[in-house]
Amino acid sequence: MKIILLGAPGAGKGTQAEKISEALNIPQISTGNIIREALKSGSEVGLKAKEFIESGRLVPDEVVIDIIKDRIAKDDCANGFILDGFPRTIAQAEALDSMGISIDRVLDINVADEVIASRLSGRRVCEACGSSYHIEFKKPAVDGVCDKCGGTLIQRKDDHPDTVADRLKVYHEQTEPLKEYYKNKGKLRVVEGQDSVEQTTYLTFCALED
């Protein structure tokens, strides 16, 4: 199954992508994680993306489209994948179409802007493996330490309140039009994401079966 997860920053795309990936045994492809890894390694892609990601703006389409082309060509994508954070512009969606990729479902995780602020200010991520936690809603077993790899949990630079406001603005202007794009193709399902992770996961799987 080939799935796209849409939604504002902090709506819970990464959280739900992980659940779907485990249940369906298909890879979660997070362009945000790939770009952050590239930044950490100091690669050319990382250097190109740095100023954009840190200020909450979108990385240029051509950079992200190349990342996706390479990633979905890998063997582990043969039975499907979950795109978490891609496409984010109409140009990116058109590029995906022109690669001949037929998407089965597009889930839009719907969360109000006011809720987003508290989700992102409380998020902590593992410096080493990128796993995501929340100081209230998804606590690690030991404070400040990743359950999966023992790495240190830190706050993402772009989760500071000023940058979150910019990311939301970018989302409404450039990414939200994708809802209409996929609605017109009959692929869009809306998942209410305001409640607990468990409830959202339940609704996510209902939407996949619908």
Ligand code: AP5
């Ligand atoms: P990216 O990493 O994709 O960030 P994002 O879309 O802003 O999404 P987030 O990772 O912030 O949130 P999420 O929806 O995955 O929520 P999560 O599950 O973590 O992108 C970062 C940057 O990279 C972009 O700004 C851009 O610069 C660049 N980029 C990436 N892709 C690009 C593209 N295609 N084109 C151009 N540029 C691109 O949840 C958030 C928190 O809330 C967590 O702490 C979680 O535990 C908690 N939580 C989740 N669900 C619930 C719930 N139901 N109840 C309570 N808490 C919850």
